[in-house]
Amino acid sequence: MIGYVAGRSPLHRAHPYTTLTLAGAVLFAAFAMTEPATVWLLVLAGAALAATGGVLRPSARTALAVSLPIWALLFVLYGLMGADPRVAVGPLSLSAPGIARALVLGGRVTAIVLGFLTALATTSPHRLVEAMTARGVPFGRTFLLASTLTVLPRMQERAARILEAQQCRGLRLGGSVPARLRALGPLALPLIFGALAEVDEQVLALDVRGAATGGRRTPLDPPPDTRPQQALRWGLLLLVAAAYAWKFWRMRA
Amino acid sequence: MTPRLALAGVTFTHPGADRAALRGVSLELTAGEIAMVAGAAGAGASTLLLVATGLAPRLVGGTLAGSRTIGARRCGIVFARPWTQLTGLCSTVEDEVAFGPASLGRPLAEVRAAASHAIRQLGIAHLAGRDPAHLSGGELQRVVVAAILALGPELLALDDPAAELDPAAADALYALVPSLAADGMTILIATPDVERAARVATRALVLEQGTVVADGRPADVLPVTEVGSLARAAGCPPPYPLDVPALLARIAPDAGGRAHDSSDAPPAGSGPDTGAIAR
Amino acid sequence: MSGWDLRIEDVRYAYAEVEALRGVSLAIRSGESVALVGKNGAGKTTLTRLLVALIRPAAGHVAVGDWDVALRRPDEMARRIGYVFQHADQQLFARSVREDVAFGTRRLGRHGPVDAVLEELSLASYADVHPYDVPAPLRKLVALAGVLAMEPGVFVLDEPTAGLDRSQRELVVAALRRRSALGVTVLAVSHDLGFVAETAERVLVMESGRLAADRPAREFLYDARALAALGLRPPATAEIGRVLKLPDAPIRSEEVAAAMRGVRWKQNPE
Numbered sequence: 001m002i003g004y005v006a007g008r009s010p011l012h013r014a015h016p017y018t019t020l021t022l023a024g025a026v027l028f029a030a031f032a033m034t035e036p037a038t039v040w041l042l043v044l045a046g047a048a049l050a051a052t053g054g055v056l057r058p059s060a061r062t063a064l065a066v067s068l069p070i071w072a073l074l075f076v077l078y079g080l081m082g083a084d085p086r087v088a089v090g091p092l093s094l095s096a097p098g099i100a101r102a103l104v105l106g107g108r109v110t111a112i113v114l115g116f117l118t119a120l121a122t123t124s125p126h127r128l129v130e131a132m133t134a135r136g137v138p139f140g141r142t143f144l145l146a147s148t149l150t151v152l153p154r155m156q157e158r159a160a161r162i163l164e165a166q167q168c169r170g171l172r173l174g175g176s177v178p179a180r181l182r183a184l185g186p187l188a189l190p191l192i193f194g195a196l197a198e199v200d201e202q203v204l205a206l207d208v209r210g211a212a213t214g215g216r217r218t219p220l221d222p223p224p225d226t227r228p229q230q231a232l233r234w235g236l237l238l239l240v241a242a243a244y245a246w247k248f249w250r251m252r253a
Numbered sequence: 254m255t256p257r258l259a260l261a262g263v264t265f266t267h268p269g270a271d272r273a274a275l276r277g278v279s280l281e282l283t284a285g286e287i288a289m290v291a292g293a294a295g296a297g298a299s300t301l302l303l304v305a306t307g308l309a310p311r312l313v314g315g316t317l318a319g320s321r322t323i324g325a326r327r328c329g330i331v332f333a334r335p336w337t338q339l340t341g342l343c344s345t346v347e348d349e350v351a352f353g354p355a356s357l358g359r360p361l362a363e364v365r366a367a368a369s370h371a372i373r374q375l376g377i378a379h380l381a382g383r384d385p386a387h388l389s390g391g392e393l394q395r396v397v398v399a400a401i402l403a404l405g406p407e408l409l410a411l412d413d414p415a416a417e418l419d420p421a422a423a424d425a426l427y428a429l430v431p432s433l434a435a436d437g438m439t440i441l442i443a444t445p446d447v448e449r450a451a452r453v454a455t456r457a458l459v460l461e462q463g464t465v466v467a468d469g470r471p472a473d474v475l476p477v478t479e480v481g482s483l484a485r486a487a488g489c490p491p492p493y494p495l496d497v498p499a500l501l502a503r504i505a506p507d508a509g510g511r512a513h514d515s516s517d518a519p520p521a522g523s524g525p526d527t528g529a530i531a532r
Numbered sequence: 533m534s535g536w537d538l539r540i541e542d543v544r545y546a547y548a549e550v551e552a553l554r555g556v557s558l559a560i561r562s563g564e565s566v567a568l569v570g571k572n573g574a575g576k577t578t579l580t581r582l583l584v585a586l587i588r589p590a591a592g593h594v595a596v597g598d599w600d601v602a603l604r605r606p607d608e609m610a611r612r613i614g615y616v617f618q619h620a621d622q623q624l625f626a627r628s629v630r631e632d633v634a635f636g637t638r639r640l641g642r643h644g645p646v647d648a649v650l651e652e653l654s655l656a657s658y659a660d661v662h663p664y665d666v667p668a669p670l671r672k673l674v675a676l677a678g679v680l681a682m683e684p685g686v687f688v689l690d691e692p693t694a695g696l697d698r699s700q701r702e703l704v705v706a707a708l709r710r711r712s713a714l715g716v717t718v719l720a721v722s723h724d725l726g727f728v729a730e731t732a733e734r735v736l737v738m739e740s741g742r743l744a745a746d747r748p749a750r751e752f753l754y755d756a757r758a759l760a761a762l763g764l765r766p767p768a769t770a771e772i773g774r775v776l777k778l779p780d781a782p783i784r785s786e787e788v789a790a791a792m793r794g795v796r797w798k799q800n801p802e
Contacts, residue, residue: 126344139356143342150341164586165623167606168615169678170639186635189625193664198337204308205338208330210356210404218355218364220348294667294697333695389572416695419572419723421763445669445697472801479698479726479785480768486789489797497771505796
């Protein structure tokens with residue numbers, strides 16, 4: 001699951017800037033944290049965010065799917081092959097600092113993915129464009145951002161159709177590595193060509209609707225922004241800044 | 254009266270192409286005219302629409318030679334695939350239609366009024382609150398046309414607008430064209446569906462390899478349709494009829510012992526009731 | 533080349549909570565040419581996807597010849613069924629039209645008549661051109677050519693004439709008639725009743741996930757009321773045949789033209 005999922009959760013109803021700031025705070029704070037405990041606290045915060053948005057299960061599933069291979073790699077690189085001192089865990093002799101490092105890096109990845117997926121799932125592209133238009137952001141930038149939110153589900157759908165079509169032409173999926181590599185062309189190329197052709201047409205269609213006039217757009221239905229939400233956003237930005245300040249101060253000490 | 258479009262000796266070449274897509278094209282279109290462009294695939298019909306609306310070379314690149322004057326205050330174009338013409342950013346049909354006027358920065362009340370008017374013109378008031386992503390191809394094309402009408406174009410180009418639509422939806426879309434022209438809009442249609450377009454067009458241009466080889470009344474200049482080909486095979490002399498009513502009208506009343514009551518024949522341009530436009 | 537028969541027994545299928553197919557059964561004999569019509573959402577495309585194992589029925593049985601489709605993958609079904617998607621032009625990827633047309637038949641380990649098929653569909657002049665440099669309606673023909681070159685025993689086509697002009701439609705009709713004459717089975721989903729008239733002997737009507745009617749094409753295309761219920765009008769041939777009361781309900785152009793010999797024509801239109 002990647003993309004907007006309609007809903008009525010507090011995150012859905014919040015101003016899009018608030019939802020994006022929350023997700024962004026998780027993302028940036030993850031890089032500021034250096035201890036396993038604090039990083040995994042952030043992972044929990046990310047999960048709590050997803051739960052608030054009513055998208056915990058799908059987000060967690062995707063986050064795990066992405067994270068597990070990375071955790072495994074980190075475990076081997078740092079846990080098994082890391083520096084001393086070592087600690088015995090069952091039959092394995094693991095590097096203590098290595099495990100700590102793996103937990104930090106792995107936790108960061110998971111926190112970032114969770115935050116990103118939650119933001120994507122609970123931010124309606126439509127409301128985001130309206131919010132940005134109300135702030136006077138030029139349409140080109142709003143469209144760029146909003147399109148990146150909608151592009152993944154569209155590409156996924158298109159990719160599924162192309163996959164089916166090539167299978168019906170005898171392309172077998174799976175098999176040896178060379179076979180999989182050979183299958184890339186018939187699968188990826190139509191996706192790219194088709195996407196480019198669609199972009200061409202969409203540019204023309206949008207131009208005809210006045211999207212490129214460059215002047216100020218009239219917002220049709222801007223999402224309401226409240227003082228508490230504005231305060232929350234500033235608070236989060238300050239928190240993240242403080243976290244980095246703390247990190248650099250500790251590094252110097 | 255200033256023509257809505259005046260092309261004189263226009264030659265256009267797409268970027269990177271070795272031959273010109275349009276060669277020495279000259280034509281003038283006035284208010285209320287419905288012109289159709291017929292030609293084989295690659296003959297230049299779609300390119301003509303892009304040049305006529307000013308999108309070529311401005312957005313698609315390429316080189317234009319000759320003289321082009323677009324007298325229309327604003328142009329619109331509708332393509333074959335409805336889904337690529339949506340902004341993808343609006344959760345209701347009403348917002349999608351309002352997108353154009355909103356882009357021009359008009360006051361909100363004016364934007365809403367223009368959108369409502371266009372929605373009523375296209376007979377899609379019942380779809381106003383729906384999510385465009387969940388509409389059928391036929392409904393979507395109506396939304397796209399409404400979205401363009403909301404900007405008040407004086408020249409509307411239709412590039413195979415019914416390609417993705419089922420017959421009833423295609424008939425309904427073409428049925429809108431005469432009333433739009435009656436309001437003064439100039440309409441330019443390019444489509445392989447020659448029969449449908451010929452039912453509404455007042456003028457036909459035939460393109461061959463980028464050159465206009467014929468320009469006149471549809472019945473006089475269009476290449477032979479399926480019905481015309483059948484009539485020819487059945488011994489009908491030229492000019493060949495474009496559609497069934499025209500074919501039946503060409504049969505002499507006391508033909509071969511087979512009489513037919515002309516009231517049996519469907520009236521020209523008829524079809525199942527596919528939704529009239531609300532006025 | 534000869535065809536396979538198709539058997540669908542009491543299949544059910546649902547997307548999310550929507551029942552797309554509610555107990556559909558039908559049998560198409562090897563070599564038959566059948567059209568599948570119905571309103572959007574009636575289940576036509578779903579039915580065709582079952583035949584090529586793109587989806588599995590929740591209940592019921594699908595067989596192509598002696599193959600139980602439940603035991604096959606889509607790439608295996610490609611050995612027997614050539615499926616032409618409605619937007620098949622989106623699957624093109626090779627460096628040239630010829631290479632793309634050859635893709636399917638090579639995947640199957642066959643050496644299908646690529647150049648002959650290109651000639652047949654008047655695409656020979658585009659053989660060395662990149663598919664995306666070919667005008668859009670012709671890309672559709674390129675996709676069809678690729679399936680023709682696979683020489684399957686069954687063709688399943690989804691709206692094969694949408695967006696094509698008269699001469700292109702004639703090429704498609706001629707190609708399918710040639711294969712039908714060789715005994716290949718053809719099943720086409722189509723709103724284009726002119727195309728149905730020229731190619732099909734039998735029409736299956738789908739309505740709300742059920743098979744509502746199974747009639748000879750001649751009978752169905754002359755039934756204006758049944759057609760109107762589906763939002764369709766009779767094809768030109770049937771309309772002419774009905775008004776002129778031509779004998780034997782002709783539906784193909786050549787039949788109607790032959791039946792009209794002896795008709796007297798006014799020299800000029802009024």
